Amino acid sequence: MSFDLVFTMSEASLYFLQQLINGLTIGSTYALIAIGYTMVYGIIGMINFAHGEIYMIGSYISFIVIAGLLGMGMVALPVILVIALVVAVLMASTYGWTVERVAYRPLRGSNRLIPLISAIGMSIFLQNYVVLAQGSRDVALAPQISGGWTFGDPQLFEVSLSYMQLLIWIVTLVCMTVLTLFISRSRMGRACRACSEDQGMTNLLGIDTNRTIAMTFVIGAALAAVAGLLLGLYYGVVNPFVGFIAGLKAFTAAVLGGIGSIPGAMLGGLILGVTEALTSAYFPSEYKDVVSFGLLILILLFRPSGLLGKPEVEKV
Amino acid sequence: MSQLLLDVNGLTMRFGGLVAVNAVNLAVRNRQIVSVIGPNGAGKTTVFNCLSGFYPPSDGSVMFKGEQIAGLKDFRISRKGLVRTFQHVRLFSNMTVIENMLVAQHRHLNTNIAAGLFKTATYRRLEQEAMDRAAFWLEQVDMLSFANREAGNLSYGQQRRLEIARCMVTQPELLLLDEPAAGLNPNETKQLDELIVRLRDEHEISVLLIEHDMSLVMGISDHIYVIAQGTPLADGTPDEIKQNPDVIKAYLGEE
Numbered sequence: 001m002s003f004d005l006v007f008t009m010s011e012a013s014l015y016f017l018q019q020l021i022n023g024l025t026i027g028s029t030y031a032l033i034a035i036g037y038t039m040v041y042g043i044i045g046m047i048n049f050a051h052g053e054i055y056m057i058g059s060y061i062s063f064i065v066i067a068g069l070l071g072m073g074m075v076a077l078p079v080i081l082v083i084a085l086v087v088a089v090l091m092a093s094t095y096g097w098t099v100e101r102v103a104y105r106p107l108r109g110s111n112r113l114i115p116l117i118s119a120i121g122m123s124i125f126l127q128n129y130v131v132l133a134q135g136s137r138d139v140a141l142a143p144q145i146s147g148g149w150t151f152g153d154p155q156l157f158e159v160s161l162s163y164m165q166l167l168i169w170i171v172t173l174v175c176m177t178v179l180t181l182f183i184s185r186s187r188m189g190r191a192c193r194a195c196s197e198d199q200g201m202t203n204l205l206g207i208d209t210n211r212t213i214a215m216t217f218v219i220g221a222a223l224a225a226v227a228g229l230l231l232g233l234y235y236g237v238v239n240p241f242v243g244f245i246a247g248l249k250a251f252t253a254a255v256l257g258g259i260g261s262i263p264g265a266m267l268g269g270l271i272l273g274v275t276e277a278l279t280s281a282y283f284p285s286e287y288k289d290v291v292s293f294g295l296l297i298l299i300l301l302f303r304p305s306g307l308l309g310k311p312e313v314e315k316v
Numbered sequence: 317m318s319q320l321l322l323d324v325n326g327l328t329m330r331f332g333g334l335v336a337v338n339a340v341n342l343a344v345r346n347r348q349i350v351s352v353i354g355p356n357g358a359g360k361t362t363v364f365n366c367l368s369g370f371y372p373p374s375d376g377s378v379m380f381k382g383e384q385i386a387g388l389k390d391f392r393i394s395r396k397g398l399v400r401t402f403q404h405v406r407l408f409s410n411m412t413v414i415e416n417m418l419v420a421q422h423r424h425l426n427t428n429i430a431a432g433l434f435k436t437a438t439y440r441r442l443e444q445e446a447m448d449r450a451a452f453w454l455e456q457v458d459m460l461s462f463a464n465r466e467a468g469n470l471s472y473g474q475q476r477r478l479e480i481a482r483c484m485v486t487q488p489e490l491l492l493l494d495e496p497a498a499g500l501n502p503n504e505t506k507q508l509d510e511l512i513v514r515l516r517d518e519h520e521i522s523v524l525l526i527e528h529d530m531s532l533v534m535g536i537s538d539h540i541y542v543i544a545q546g547t548p549l550a551d552g553t554p555d556e557i558k559q560n561p562d563v564i565k566a567y568l569g570e571e
Contacts, residue, residue, distance in 0.1 A: 187418075187422060187425055187443075190411070190415055190418060190419050190422070191419060191422050193408070193410070193411060193415075194408050194411065194419045197408045197409065197410055197411070198406055198408060201406045201408075202419070203390070203391050204390050204391055204394055204400075205391075205394070205419060205420045205422065205423070205482075205486065206391055206394060206395055206422065206423035206486070207419070207422045207423065
């Protein structure tokens with residue numbers, strides 16, 4: 001398929017457009033993972049360092065389910081993907097809930113450093129547990145969703161938007177919309193916001209704050225699993241160490257956008273993804289982390305609470 | 317004589333070697349406004365903290381509706397119908413007025429997640445009832461027109477009234493107000509005064525009040541307890557308290 005509209009674009013702008021598409025794709029997945037950091041921070045003021053591992057586990061589970069269903073002779077791809085999504089989300093949510101139950105809840109009310117250490121311990125545990133169970137080498141999955149649109153001048157530069165990228169955008173958009181509605185409209189979302197403002201008072205009003213906190217871990221884990229499935233399909237490989245770097249990036253995105261703010265995490269993810277894509281397009285790709293973390297430092301210098309951090313954004 | 321709603325006997329709170337509250341007795345009957353007064357640091361708020369479950373009392377009994385509640389967790393006590401406010405305003409300031417009122421009713425909306433997702437008839441009915449109750453109490457405290465304002469943007473007097481409305485929406489039987497008039501101007505204090513009296517007379521609630529504003533206390537209380545340095549000093553009707561030499565001495569010092 002081609003669009004006459006963009007035929008007139010120069011090679012440079014077509015190239016730029018391509019990088020923008022790639023950046024928004026990666027950025028969407030950063031945003032999905034970043035939600036988990038920002039929500040947990042919003043409600044208990046702590047960074048869940050095991051969150052990247054949840055993403056990695058979500059990726060593994062979806063690989064296992066997809067490979068299993070393909071092996072069983074199933075051919076309908078949409079059905080396979082939906083089953084993989086559901087299983088990955090359910091299992092990752094269970095992991096997220098367990099992390100809260102094991103590493104956070106028993107330590108509630110203690111010095112803030114202590115849960116931080118236990119979360120790092122949880123992260124190391126989960127990583128090694130996957131190494132033991134699945135091996136430390138890359139696990140590959142053949143591309144499931146191929147094809148896409150290309151446009152631009154074949155003589156100059158062809159921009160491609162793959163179906164996979166489109167899927168990532170759509171799924172992310174749907175997740176973010178549902179989450180925003182849930183937080184702003186639903187009863188549980190209300191309890192969640194109340195809890196993030198004043199946990200003691202929320203408890204006094206008869207709301208089970210433990211359950212509310214557990215719920216934020218579960219929501220974060222579910223979204224991380226969605227990202228795990230999407231990025232797994234996009235890259236086609238997963239190994240037990242992908243959680244570390246993805247977690248770091250998503251954490252950066254959350255801080256960039258203003259930790260505690262859900263729209264901030266979404267925006268931060270997109271900005272980080274685009275920055276990375278553009279940097280590696282115009283400079284040696286080794287610079288991409290230098291530039292994105294440099295950007296983080298700059299933003300924190302001039303807006304310490306992040307782009308959408310206080311004063312008026314709702315925290316969760 | 318009406319039945320005792322709250323019956324406190326020998327309430328004692330020690331922090332290490334410090335006795336903050338020493339053998340305090342209190343009685344609140346149905347539809348009564350009872351005040352606890354005393355100089356700063358007398359231990360009034362500590363009494364409240366013990367009654368509402370913030371601290372388990374070191375000693376003594378707290379009977380609420382004939383049931384021992386000393387040492388129960390705060391949220392269990394509030395569920396039984398004994399609800400408090402704090403010296404400083406503790407609203408959810410990033411949420412709207414109506415959301416503050418709805419959060420307080422969360423427990424009464426106890427339906428499962430599926431009901432919420434599919435908006436079942438029961439769920440919608442419960443939401444509507446919560447909404448109606450919220451509107452009713454906002455009306456009572458003259459705040460209905462501010463329903464969609466963010467609580468943090470309200471004036472201090474409005475925040476105080478919203479706090480009381482938020483307590484009332486949980487349908488308590490005894491309301492503990494910790495210095496509700498602190499920081500209010502005379503006009504706002506008067507509104508508060510009328511509100512508390514209305515709670516007793518129209519809504520049949522009992523109120524236990526800590527307050528420094530003597531005109532408020534003397535004007536509306538059915539009974540007053542005086543505490544000084546954690547120890548009960550006197551109790552009686554406003555007139556008796558006004559003439560009690562011990563109380564005058566504690567407040568004004570020796571002549």
